[in-house]
Amino acid sequence: MELNTDVLHAEQRRDVAFGSHVSPLYQTSTFVLHDFDEAVHLNQNIDQGFVYSRFGNPTVDEFERKIAYLEHAEAALGLASGLGAISTAVMSVIKGGDHIIFGDVIYGCTFALFTKVLPDFHVDYTIVDTTDPEAIAAAIRPNTKLVYVETPANPTLKISDIQAIADLVHQHEGIRLIVDSTFASPYLQNPLDLGADLVVHSATKYLCGHGTVTAGVIAGSKALIDQARMPYLQCFGAVLDPFAAWQIMQGMKTLGVRMERHCENAMKVANFLEGHPMIDHVYYPGLPSHPSHETAKKQMRGFGGMMSADIKGGIDAVRKVMNATKVFSLATSLGNVDSLIQHSPSMSHFDMTPEERHRVSIYDGQVRLSVGIEDADDLIHDLDQALSKIDVCVN
Known part of the structure; x- marks a missing residue:
């Protein structure tokens, strides 16, 4: 079926007990087993039934x-947070002595995982511009996994060519490609179709859409x-709570209509900001001025609701606007x-040094916008009146 129909109906479990129209919530930690033999079997074959909600739960x-x-995956795994999904996915494909390659623009806590945590377990890394597949090719070592x-990419919206990277990576035996597609959601992009081995999402974000849960998923x-x-997952214990999973599924029913409105509003806001005298630069892949615009057109079904902007006047101007x-x-x-606004250098990317941030265009005067589904004219008016507060600061 078409995507908007799928997000409503695909894989919905019908309630055979009472015929509930909405999928039941199984808020339980454990399950009663019929007999000893079933207990032994299911504990050794956890994908064939339910024993304990850390291993699996119907919701x-x-x-x-x-x-x-x-x-378009064979399977998926829900976890307690987006970073729980990222760390579990990464740890499941690497070990001590391995080498990893990752992008120069990524979420700050992912950056901290790769640069501050994994090296203690003898995992080496190289940071590259993943919009340049040749840079990835040059960084590959015999122990790259x-x-x-x-x-x-968060927060400058760099777009990497997933298919080109997958084609390059899979020329080398034993290297996996993991793609964080949180900013796109499955509605706008499917990395596995383009050759990725695993895709991760912070389900806290667009999948839920209402700011009510913390969750992640790997597919x-x-x-x-x-x-x-x-x-x-058994040992890390980053288990997705059934109620959180149930809430996300309610949010996912409107994923299509939400993403369409996010994209429509973001395009209008980006065009407004690009023409505003108090803005130095707008980072939005829907703009032809964005260096990744053509790649985004090729691999995405829309440009999303996220953008960043450099405000004239630096941190003092940012404070006034926010x-x-x-x-x-x-x-x-x-x-x-x-809609949400944040200061990436001091919020999502505080784990990076100023030099590390500036090297990848995360500047002190930069704000990140998550454009919501309000009326676009109201969003533009709000930004306009906020930006007007910095005239004195800049002039």
Whole structure:
């Protein structure tokens, strides 16, 4: 079926007990087993039934099946946060002594995982511009086991050519490609179709869409998902709560209409900001001025609701603008139905040094906007009145 129909109906588990129209919530930690033999069997074959909700739960299982369907994957694994999904996916394909390659623009906590945590376990890394596949090729070593790409990238919306990278990576035996597709959601982009081995999402964001849960998900082949589930999920314990999974599924029913409105509004806001005298630069892949515009057109079905902008006047101007918005809420995170504004250098990317940030165009005067589904004219008016507060600061 078409995508808007799929997000509503695909893999929905019908309630055989009472015929509930909405999928039931199985808020339980454990399950009563029929007899000793079933207990032994299911504990050794956890994908054939339910024993304990850390290993599997009917509500979480339905969410996982929906994501697998939308990402054209064999299987998926829900986790307690986006970073839980990222760390579990990464740890399931690497070990001590391995080398990883990752993009120079990625979420700050992912950057910290790669540069501050994994080196303590003897995992080496190289940072490259993943919009340049040749830079990835040049960085590959005999012990390289993972190429990690975030596209669209947080916060400058760099777009990496997933298919070109996959073609290059898979010329080398044993290297996996993981793509963080949080900014796009499955509605705008399907990395597995382009050759990625695993795709990760912070389900906190567009999949939920209402800012009510913290969750993550990994999708890919059944073999790789099984590898991530056991023993990594079993031992890390980053388990997705059934109620969170149930809430995300309610949010996903409007994923299509939300993403269409996010994209429509963001294009209008980006055009407004690009022409504003107080803005130095707008980072939005829907603009022809964005260096990744053509790649985005090729691999995405829309340009999304995220953008960043450099405000003239630096940090002092940013403070004035962020304190003056009335419709945009000053908050980290993204993908909500309502619009959010944040200062990436001190919020999502505080783990990077100023030199590391500036090297990849994350400047002190930069704000990131998560454009919601409000009326676009109201969003533009709000930004206009907030930007007007910095005239004195700049002039």
